[in-house]
Amino acid sequence: MRHFLPSSPYSLVCLLCLCGTVSSSRTVRAADVEITPDVVYGHKFGMATTFDVFTPQEHANGAAVLFMVSGGWYSRWTPPEQAQHMFRPLTEKGFTVFAVRHGSSPKFSIAEAVDDVRRSVRFIRTHAAKFDIDLNRIGVFGMSAGGHLSLMLGTASDEGEADAKDPVAQASDRVQAVVAYVAPTDLQVMASDAPNRAAVYDRFPALVISRTVAAEDSPLLFVTPDDAPTLLMAGAKDDLVPISHSRNIQAAFEQAGVTSELMEFPDAGHGFVGDDAQQATAAMVGWFEKHLAKK
Structure with a gap:
């Protein structure tokens, strides 16, 4: 089993509308959630890669859900206290949420972002x-570029390197459930040398790549029968990431026998608002409840 919104990738409003240590400068307790910010999961170029943890204070179900903090393969930091309400649909159901940041474009490539989130798992x-949390009940979701990274974890993961010196590298980066909103699935059509490439992709430095390089991180090309159960959600009026991306990978999932579902929103573009947002959120939470339930 081996993102794309330039505004506020950390915000679930968009969805609703190498060695580290488990350490943090502070832990914040709210009425319903404990926030552990800036946990270091890796290092590169003298910098740390981090995530924030949102742990429910009551009725924790032992399952983890990772949120890919990514828009245009750029990972923005936001004070976690300002974001906790955005994860409430999950924490209220007992899920521990990890908001994972990766090395951002243009300094780091899409391939490096994929490596980062794989290490986070x-x-x-x-x-x-x-x-x-239960190491065998880990889900992941994201929107646009975050959805792409989620699909890479769902389709292109591995069991780790048994003889690696780094104990983290020995662990599997497989996930047990994926939800991908308006996600690019074939980066080859977005690459610099792609025929009929949409001009809007010139806005994204991460996509200054060749089709050959793009193929290496295109989830569509890595679909196999052992992929994680995947829920896709896409807007029929999306001009940035056309709905064909979701339709094509859904067809590949069906051919491979992967448990999957595609929800299409006829009036939505690149993101959901109003009733579409509420329906999408309910479907996302329900998917994780179904596929990450304790056996």
């Missing part, structure tokens, strides 16, 4: 006991 699985 390995790190969380390695330290599952400290986070009080």
Whole structure:
């Protein structure tokens, strides 16, 4: 089993409308959730890659859901106290949420962002006991570029390197459920040398790549029968990431026998608002409840 909104990728409003240590400068307790910010899961170029943890204070179900903080493969930091309400649909159901940041474009490539989020899964699985989650019940979701990274984890993961010196690298980066909103699935059609490439993609430095390089991180090309159960959601009026991206990977999932579903929103573009947002959120939470339930 081996993103894309330039505004506020951390905000679930958009969805609703190498060695680290488990450490943090502070832990914040609210009435319903405990926030552990800036947990370091890796290092590169003298910098740390981090995530924030939102742990429900009551009725925790032991399952983890990772949110890919990514828009245009750029990962923005936001004070987690300002974001906790955005994850409430999940934390109220007992899920522990990890808001994962990756190295951002244009400094880092899409391939490097994929490597980062893969390490985040390995790190969380390695330290599952400290986070009080079940290492075999990990889901992931994201929008646009975040949806792309989610699909890469669902289709192109591995079991880790058994003989690696780094214990984190020994762990699997497989996930057990995926939800991808308006996600690019074939980066080849967005690459610099793609025929009839849409001019809007010139706005995204991450897409200054060749079709050959793009193929290496295109989830559509990695679909196999062992992929994680996947829910796709797409807007029929999306001009940035056309609905064909979701339709094509859904067809590939069906051919491979992967448990999957595509929800199409006839009047939605690149993001959901109003009733569409509420329906999408309910479907996302329901998908994780179904596929991450304790056996």
